[in-house]
Amino acid sequence: MRKTKRKTATAKRSTKKKPRAKSLAKAKAREAQEQQREFDVEEYIKGKIEELNKGLLFSPEWVGSTLSMIAPENAEWLPTTQAQVLKIDNFLSKEECENIIKVCTPHLRPSTITSGEADFRTSKTSDMASMPSPEEIKTTVDLDVKICNAMNIHPLHAEGTQFQYYQAGEFFKPHTDFFEPGTAEYEEHAKDLGQRTWTFMIFLNEPEQGGETEFMNIRNATIVPKVGMALAWNNLNQDGTVNRDTLHQGKMVSKGHKAIVTKWFRDKRPV
C-alpha cells in the first residue's frame, strides 16, 4: 500500500514538472533564436563588406600615393605644403566615442613600439580586431567601415584599429609612423603589406590639460583633442617616399586622461 502511494506521489510530481521544464527549454530556445536573429556576427560582417564593395566608395586600385587620395567629406586641410594633414570635426558622435571607450577599456595592455627605447610610449592599447564578443565586434566593424569609407581606401589595406588610452603623466614621444626603409624594422613589418601610408586617428575625449598631437616640423600644427574629431595624415610624399615632416608626438597628458583610436593603412593588401 505504502509503496503504491509513494509511486503515485512520484508520478504526480514528475508529470507536474515535465511541462514546466519543456516550456522553459522552449523559451530558452526561442530567446537564443531571437538573439541570433538580432545579431549574427558572420552575417553582419559579410553584409558590411558587400555594402562596401557595392558602393565602391574607395578605389580598388589605390596604392597609397598622395594624388590618388580622395578627400573625405567635411575635411579641413592644415594650411601647409609640407605634408597632407586633415581634420574632420564630429567624425564620431559623443555617444559613439563613449561606446568605443566602454567597449575597449577592459582589454587594455601596455602599448608597444616597433623600435626605440622602452619609455618612448607610456600609454595603454586595446587591439580592437581581437575583441571577442558580438557587441565588441559590431563596434569594431562599424568603426572600420566608417573610417575606410571616409578615406576612400579598401579595408584590405588597413591594419586592425587600435584604441589608445593615456593617463595623466603619459605620452608618446616624437616619432614617425612609416617603417624606416632599409632597416630590420622595415623588413619585419613591411614585407607582406608594404609601407604605412595614411594614419587615421580619432579623439574620443578631451583631456583636462595636455595630450595635444603635435607635428613638430610644421608651423601651427598642434592639434588640441576634441571629442569625435578625426585627424589624418599621409606618411608618404607624392612619389611614395617617406615624408619626414610627419614627425609627430602625443604630448603628455598633464591632467585627466586621453582616449583615441588609430588606424594605419598600407600600400599593399594580402594576396
Ligand SMILES: O=C(O)CCC(=O)C(=O)O
Ligand atoms: O596620441 C597622439 O596624439 C598621437 C598618437 C600617435 O602618434 C600614433 O598613434 O601614431
